[in-house]
Amino acid sequence: MVRHPDRPVTGGRTLPRRLARWWSVPLPVPPAAARRGPWRPGAFPSAVRSARLTSLLGVALGVAFAVCFFTGLLSHLIQHPPAWFGWPSRPVGLYRFTQGLHVATGLASVPLLGAKLWSVYPRLFTWPPVRSLAHAAERGSVAVLVAAALFQVVGGVLNISRWYAPMPFFFTAGHYWVAWLAIGALVMHVGVQLPVVRAGLLRPAPQPRQDTLSRRGLLGGVAAAAGLITLTTVGQTVRPLSGLAVLAPRRPDVGPQGLPVNKTASKAGVRAMALDSSYRLVVIGPGRRADLELGALHALAQHTVELPIACVEGWSATGWWTGVRLSDLVALVGVDPGRAAVEVESLEAAGRYRTSAVAPAHVRDPLTLVALRLNDAPLHVDHGYPARLIAPNRPGVLQTKWLSRITVRESR
Structure with a gap:
């Protein structure tokens, strides 16, 4: 196309340029008389705040949020697996590690997030408040x-504390979807601020007055707070440190038979049925059914395994479980355990x-049991008496208690 030198191009290619100019058109500056309170010059005199401090805190918080996001996503996929996802049964403590890391990192993020917000707080009051539509969008x-970020951190702390009154929604769903929102916003923020972060890390920070806290002192305090929180809570997962877990919501050795309990039989509304002498465990296969009373379950071959209960709330505890292998019950209804999928x-x-x-x-893993005993004693009713599932490398919410039915089908 030949363009007349005095005639502007009116085709579609000029539209993005026009929109870009419109998007970045400076907006009117508010009158100077409105610049009061936190908007006034010199409202935030601290010399500790600097681009370098903000960048260092941002990098640390970004790493922590990335760890939380990927370990949390893994936990969600394990609990709600799509068709393409598979989760192994070994090593037995893998989920215990990943979920413990998720909760420990989330707790350590509390002082990091607080310090990061403090370091950027004055930027909320830049003048003019909005320079253009593009600036407003940013x-x-x-x-x-x-x-x-606040929703995730505060909600996570409330969840591990089992305080759900301030959250009028299902925590798991809210935590999952807002995690995507947070990580998406974080990626966009990093993309926009990367040059600033790079310059901030390379530029020496201004020296604060001698009578004020230094930047190194602030970073050291934040690191010490994160370390102290970790040390006093991680014992709910790392058993050798359990004696130091004074801030942990759960202790791994407190509960019936030495293991914690989240939901009791009374709260679940099953206590009477669990203790009923007419209890039967029904095992249903494609063409066969077995109704097993408690005595019949005990008459089958018994096996003892050492496995942890790993809760999504971060705590975990190991017990010795005795019962019938799930693969033996699958074989009892005529299905090859190597080709079976089960719903309990x-x-x-x-x-x-x-x-x-x-x-x-x-x-098919020989460590997967329908457990009847725990730590060489009959299951406590709050631990799932008369029978419960215990399997390696699974979240505690999937270790179903008070079993009533096992449905077996042949997997493809």
């Missing part, structure tokens, strides 16, 4: 990031985790 994206059901009448799918890798 500030809006930062607001989304801050809100999502609880006596509970309702609840998000009253049923659980057991993938073939766990079905």
Whole structure:
């Protein structure tokens, strides 16, 4: 196309340029009289705040959030597996490690997030507040990031403390979806601020007055706070440090038979049914069914294994479990355990985790039991008496208690 030198191009290619110019058109500056309070010059005189401090805290917080995101995503996939996802049964403590890391890193993020927000707080009051529509959009994206980060950290602390009253929603779903929002906003923020972060890390920080806290002192305090929180909570997962876990919501050795309990039989509404002498465990295969009373279960070959209960809330504890291999019950209804998938059901009448799918890798693992005893004693009713599932490398919410039915099908 030949363009007349005095005639502007009116084709579609000029539209993005026009939009870009419109998007970045400076907006009117508010009158100087409105610049009061935190907007006034010199409202934040601290010399500790600097681009370098903000960059260092941002890098540390970004790493922590990345660890939390990927370990949390893994936990979600294990609990709600899509067709393409598979989770192994070995090593037995892998989920214990990943979820413990998720919770420990989330708790360590509390002082990091607080310090990061403190370091950038004055930027909320830059003048003029909004320079253009593009600047307004950028500030809006930062607001989304801050809100999502606070939601995740505060909600996570409430969850491990089992204090759900301030959260009028299902925590797991909210935590999962806001995690995507937070990580998306974080990636966008890093993309925009990367040159600033790079320059901040390379530029020496201004020296504060001698009578104020130094930048190194502030970073040291934040690191000490994160380390102290970790040291006093990680004992709920790392047993040798359990004596130091004074801030942990759970101690791994406190509970019936030396293991913690999240939901009691009374709270689940199954106590009477669990203690009923007419109890039967029903095992259903493609063409065969077995109704097993408690005596019949005890008459089958018994095996003892050492396995942890690893809770999504971060605590874990190891016990010695005795019972019938799930693969033996699968074979009892005529299905090859090497080609079987199983669904187990609880006596509970309702609840998000009253049923659980057991993938073939766990079905055929000899460590997967329908447990009848714990630590050389009959199961306590709050631990799932008369029978419960215990399998290696699974979240505690999937270790179904008070079993009533096992449905077996041949996997493809």
